[in-house]
Amino acid sequence: MRKDIATPQYTKSILDKHKFKFKKSLGQNFLIDRNVLDKIVATADVSSETGVIEIGPGIGSLTEQLAKKAKKVTAFEIDQRLIPILEDTLSDYPHVKVIHQDVLEADLKAVIEAEFSGIDDLMVVANLPYYVTTPIILKLLTERLPIRGIVVMIQKEVADRMAAKPGTKDYGSLSIAVQYYAVAKSEIKVPKTVFVPQPNVDSSVISLTLREQAPVHVENENFFFEVVRSSFAQRRKTLLNNLQNNLFSKEQKPMIEGALQETGIDGKRRGETLSIEEFARLSNALLPLNRV
Structure with a gap:
């Protein structure tokens, strides 16, 4: 051998x-x-x-x-x-x-x-x-x-x-x-x-x-990952800033704030503090905005 x-x-x-x-x-x-x-x-x-x-x-x-x-x-x-x-x-x-x-x-x-x-x-x-x-x-x-x-x-x-x-x-x-x-x-x-x-x-x-199935329910996987990537685009910026600068527009700020409020997530938080469950809730709430 x-x-x-x-x-x-x-x-x-x-x-x-x-x-x-x-x-x-x-x-x-x-x-x-x-x-x-x-x-x-x-x-x-x-x-x-x-x-x-x-x-x-x-x-x-x-x-x-x-x-x-x-x-x-x-x-x-x-x-x-x-x-x-x-x-x-x-x-x-x-x-x-x-x-x-x-x-x-x-x-x-x-x-x-x-x-x-x-x-x-x-x-x-x-x-x-x-x-x-x-x-x-x-x-x-x-x-x-x-x-x-x-x-x-x-x-x-x-x-x-x-x-x-x-x-x-x-x-x-x-x-x-x-x-x-x-x-x-x-x-x-x-x-x-x-x-x-x-x-x-x-x-x-x-x-x-x-995993046999994802740990969270998301309405649209591609959009979920877009929300995640946008939330980390500039690590020092808040969630709200990152979302309006990288995924949506300044005009859509009130609607982003509405989605954050609906999910109970503070827009002043940074992406790194959100769990995968919170990102799932947030992307589901923001999805209608993506279709506008």
């Missing part, structure tokens, strides 16, 4: 063998700590009945540990240069498939249908490139895929924002967007020293357990 990929020495020997050079533009940072990988796999609760979608496998360090536990792993890799390396490093695992494609352009429902037929327990597990973390996670959440959840390593600052509660400095429109679709929990802090090359920031593993 070959050595684990996730050691500094073996990672270096793989990179040297294939003369691989890191591309900064692709945010390539490979994990070299087996303990961290074990914690990621355990957090995702991967078993012999689980199908796993991985994004950005790199040279296969996480893929390898997932393959030891999962029924099947399908990984998306954007960098053509890594495809032959993965064929080499994962040759012991016939139940692993690597797709050379940008996951943001992939038809994930079609891939799930083709790759995971007969597998009911599906997870997304990945060490995500920092520069595309948010678009990837929002795609996974908004497409309402038949998955149990998402466990990903991302920049600590972004993980903190996704899991943030109202009234904290990290709480914003991203917190609400993620928490509308999933229960978010920051699981493990990961120092930059366990990567090669070392990134400039620390990371966190976050788990997102998908």
Whole structure:
């Protein structure tokens, strides 16, 4: 049995063998700590009945540990240069498939249908490139895929924002967007020293357990998220100011005030103090204004 990929020495020997050079533009940072990988796999609760979608496998360090536990792993890799390396490093695992494609352009429902037929327990597990973390996670959440959840390593600052509660400095429109679709929990802090090359920031593993239904009732989802984004447009401004400057107009101020009064929300508050329930009430009350 070959050595684990996730050691500094073996990672270096793989990179040297294939003369691989890191591309900064692709945010390539490979994990070299087996303990961290074990914690990621355990957090995702991967078993012999689980199908796993991985994004950005790199040279296969996480893929390898997932393959030891999962029924099947399908990984998306954007960098053509890594495809032959993965064929080499994962040759012991016939139940692993690597797709050379940008996951943001992939038809994930079609891939799930083709790759995971007969597998009911599906997870997304990945060490995500920092520069595309948010678009990837929002795609996974908004497409309402038949998955149990998402466990990903991302920049600590972004993980903190996704899991943030109202009234904290990290709480914003991203917190609400993620928490509308999933229960978010920051699981493990990961120092930059366990990567090669070392990134400039620390990371966190976050788990997102998908909700069967949204935690609040909104009349119009797109408008709900517009209200949320507008309320955080200028963090120092009040709710009333942000709404009239970014979503409506000064002429509509009396009507915005009427909606705030109707929902019992003080227009002098800032967006970061509102719970997801308050945003839902407010967007429902403001919706008729949007049709004017």
